Amino acid sequence: MAYEDIVSYDDAIIRSLALVKDKPHTEWVSLFDALGRTLAKKITCKKNLPSYNNAAMDGYAFTYKEGLRELHIKKTILAGSVVDACLMGNECYKIMTGAKVPFDADTIVPFEMCELHGETMVRLPEKIKKGNALRLKGEEADVGTILLEEGVHLNSRDIALLASQGIMMVEVYKKLHVAIFSTGDELKSPWENASEDEIYDINALALLSLLKEYGFEAHYCGVIPDNLESATAYFTQMKQYDVVITSGGVSMGEADFVERALLANGFEASFHGINIKPGKPMMMGQMGDTLVASLPGNPLAAYVNTFVFLLPVLKKLQGQKVFHFERIDALNKETFALRSGRVNFVLGSFSEGVFHAFDKNMYGSGMVKPLVGSNALWISDESKRSVEVDEKIKILLL
Numbered sequence: 001m002a003y004e005d006i007v008s009y010d011d012a013i014i015r016s017l018a019l020v021k022d023k024p025h026t027e028w029v030s031l032f033d034a035l036g037r038t039l040a041k042k043i044t045c046k047k048n049l050p051s052y053n054n055a056a057m058d059g060y061a062f063t064y065k066e067g068l069r070e071l072h073i074k075k076t077i078l079a080g081s082v083v084d085a086c087l088m089g090n091e092c093y094k095i096m097t098g099a100k101v102p103f104d105a106d107t108i109v110p111f112e113m114c115e116l117h118g119e120t121m122v123r124l125p126e127k128i129k130k131g132n133a134l135r136l137k138g139e140e141a142d143v144g145t146i147l148l149e150e151g152v153h154l155n156s157r158d159i160a161l162l163a164s165q166g167i168m169m170v171e172v173y174k175k176l177h178v179a180i181f182s183t184g185d186e187l188k189s190p191w192e193n194a195s196e197d198e199i200y201d202i203n204a205l206a207l208l209s210l211l212k213e214y215g216f217e218a219h220y221c222g223v224i225p226d227n228l229e230s231a232t233a234y235f236t237q238m239k240q241y242d243v244v245i246t247s248g249g250v251s252m253g254e255a256d257f258v259e260r261a262l263l264a265n266g267f268e269a270s271f272h273g274i275n276i277k278p279g280k281p282m283m284m285g286q287m288g289d290t291l292v293a294s295l296p297g298n299p300l301a302a303y304v305n306t307f308v309f310l311l312p313v314l315k316k317l318q319g320q321k322v323f324h325f326e327r328i329d330a331l332n333k334e335t336f337a338l339r340s341g342r343v344n345f346v347l348g349s350f351s352e353g354v355f356h357a358f359d360k361n362m363y364g365s366g367m368v369k370p371l372v373g374s375n376a377l378w379i380s381d382e383s384k385r386s387v388e389v390d391e392k393i394k395i396l397l398l
């Protein structure tokens, strides 16, 4: 596909997501290893939450009656002990937080709201609400209700819910096998020494780390030499991966051979070139069963394009139900200009509802510092020429 046949931003999003056709195979993992994994089956409640009526506070538990004042303490109930209902007349239990409440008590008043007379008599406050401080069996979730849907990317809060069910193993989608490599004879890996005429590989490390932040592991496969023959041989070995990510060599230069080397391996491009600034030369497609994302070499463009186009695809490929990024409202702080006729990606900082474009959007896609000075990204419309002070925009947090 010729790089001149560029697609719109919207089209690139649609085409890239359409590359995802199947879900990964599944495997069982222990709850200790489930963080960051994607649930392959919904989880239904098999143990009521809470499991039994229990006290929300340390206090006195009794049967509510209008005008009740003085109670005699019949028994003390600690969390973990089970006491059969045994209240008679004006009696109560002294009960601790979390302890099972016998069925003859329906209201609990905390110790500090009552007056203790002697060892066993309690005076209740005047205003009492029936059901006070009583947590009812199943009030949070009943057996049979759905707790977590298939496709949830498990975080520590989800693990808390799974732990409440006594679940030891969960069925999750297998992790994607992702390979990242760079192209360019000027590049050196971090363990090598770059002379004045050479540069260090930024993209591989940046993209590996970005993916890791979103729970994906990728293998660093180094730098491919700038020639068609070795690049072609290199790609042949990459077919074992679910996803191959390359950076560099996708524009018009004489050494921009990535697409040709991929084509020699049966690659079919879904698009090559997007009407955006920066990151225009991006390409995506399929090489057999392997999804290939080829990013522009310029580090800022490679990073931002990975964030915008590739992360949603990886999430979808991993079986996650929520794969689109969230946009939040912001007010623009300072006016800045845009390249009209294209969708512009504008880096900036976001704090207390206000977006501040990095250096008035006057930076280059070969730079790295705008990335470090930004925690947000704004994506313009093609028609937009500038953004004014206090203009309402929707941004993404990086």
Ligand SMILES: Nc1nc2c(c(=O)[nH]1)N[C@H]1C(S)=C(S)[C@@H](COP(=O)(O)OP(=O)(O)OC[C@H]3O[C@@H](n4cnc5c(N)ncnc54)[C@H](O)[C@@H]3O)O[C@H]1N2
Pocket: 182, 183, 184, 186, 187, 199, 200, 201, 202, 203, 204, 247, 248, 249, 250, 251, 252, 253, 256, 278, 279, 280, 281, 295, 296, 297, 298, 299, 301, 365, 366
């Ligand atoms: N005649 C044209 N020239 C260019 C066009 C165009 O449309 N017509 N597009 C420009 C745009 S936009 C971009 S972006 C770049 C991207 O080109 P490539 O993807 O082919 O990238 P390279 O040429 O290989 O490298 C560009 C630049 O980035 C540096 N680089 C590459 N990889 C890394 C890395 N892993 N770590 C750090 N830096 C890297 C490389 O040294 C170059 O300086 O093309 C424009 N040209």
Ligand code: MOO
Pocket: 276, 277, 278, 279, 280, 281, 296, 298, 301, 365, 366
């Ligand atoms: O699209 Mo490129 O990233 O502007 O230099």
